Amino acid sequence: MNIDNITTNSVFLSWTHPAGNRSSYGIEVLGIPSKNLTVYSESVLVDQLVPGNYYTFSIFAIAGNGLSGLTTVNSTFTVPDVIDIMNIDNITTNSVFLSWTHPAGNRSSYGIEVLGIPSKNLTVYSESVLVDELVPGNYYTFSISAIAGNGLTGKTTVTSTFTVPDFIGNMSIDNITISSVILSWPIPAGNRSSYGLEVLGIPSKNLTVYSESVLVDELVPGNYYTFNIFAIAGNGLSGLPTVTSTFTVPDVIDIMNIDNITTNSVFLSWPIPAGNRSSYGIEVLGIPSKNLTVYSESVLVDELVPGNYYTFSIFAVAGNGFSGLPKVNSTFTGE
Incomplete structure (x- = not known):
């Protein structure tokens, strides 16, 4: 007895014409569901079976008075059903979590083919699996199929994703x-x-x-x-x-004004530069030299020496200490 064209819910049986005569054939189908058939040719489609189930088929010739010959027995699983939906969750840099619905009928396991770098093949016995040891940012295709007890596989369900790219270590x-x-x-x-x-x-x-x-x-x-x-x-x-x-670096101060020059002091003022700054730095070159930090756009520089020559360099300072280009002006103090 040959078994051909196995599907999720049917098998096609065929057999050779036995020697002598017979009026019909009897077929006993053992499984869930079981059934008994009477057939008048040497082949039959047995349908309305359950996906992934195990069936035993016993066939015997029947004489006109109902006498039965010896049985010939063959068995198979039906093809498991297709998995309707496969979900991809918890995607990380090196793993994805796959889950899927229980297909109709039965199956002994699931086969998962992972296509990408690296590729792999997995056999799973539940309706979820963590696929790990993947490469960050790579594209992967996952094909899943139910497998019957004899290795027959159902149609594949396919889904794809990228893994999460890796962390950039330093900028x-x-x-x-x-x-x-x-x-x-x-x-x-x-x-x-x-x-x-x-x-x-x-x-x-x-x-x-x-x-x-x-x-x-x-x-x-x-x-x-x-x-x-x-x-x-x-x-x-x-x-x-x-x-x-x-x-960012503060902008340059366009103009520095020197006013109210006395014997021991000068008054400096300047416009607010474009953008922002947290303070101003002033370098006074002469005798005496000094360095000042100022938080407004003017300052009285005192304790100078009468008749001395002084150079004033002013620059805006950012919150992290970055200094803009200096603006320079010079004068003598009064005598």
């Missing part, structure tokens, strides 16, 4: 100017399609970058900025951000 800030900074970072482990850069400050901005460095410009002098950078996978999944901060 450097270089070439800080009054309106720009250059950011650079190492290539993270695994893969990524781009980088996302969030600039927090005034102005704030969001950038997408395709290399491991970027010039962030159109910033405000002397402002404080925080830079968040993260790798992005091909489907938009983002890795954890790496964060660093800095002030």
Whole structure:
């Protein structure tokens, strides 16, 4: 007795014509459901079976008076049913968690084929599995099928995802100017399609970058900025951000005025430079020399020597101590 065309709910049986005569054939189907059939040819489609179930088929020839010959026995599993839905949850840099619905009928296990780098094949005995040891930011396709006790496999259900890109270990800030900074970072482990850069400050901005460095410009002098950078996978999944901060360099002071010159003092004033600053530094060159920190746009420099020559250099200072270019002016004190 041959078994062909096995599906989820049917099998096709065929057999050779026995020697002599018979009026019919009797077929006993043992399994769930069981059934008894009477057939008048040498083949039959046995249907309305349960996916993934084990069935035994006993066939015998029947004479006109109902006498039965010896039985021939064969058995098989039906094909397991397809898995309707496979969910991907808890995606990390090196693992994904797969879960799926219990298919109709029975199965002894599930086969999972993981396509990507690395590829792997898994056999699972429940309706969920953690697939680990993956590469950050890589694209993976997961094919799952139910497997019957004899190895017959059902149709596959397929889904895909990227893993989360890896963390960027370190971000450097270089070439800080009054309106720009250059950011650079190492290539993270695994893969990524781009980088996302969030600039927090005034102005704030969001950038997408395709290399491991970027010039962030159109910033405000002397402002404080925080830079968040993260790798992005091909489907938009983002890795954890790496964060660093800095002030831009304060702008130059355009004009410094010297007024009210006396024998031992001068009065300096200047306009507010563009952008921001936390203070001003003043370097007084002469005898005596001195260094001052000022928090407004004017200062009385006293305790000078009558008739001496003094040079005054003033520069804006950012919150982290960055200094802008100095503005220089000179004068003699009165005698």
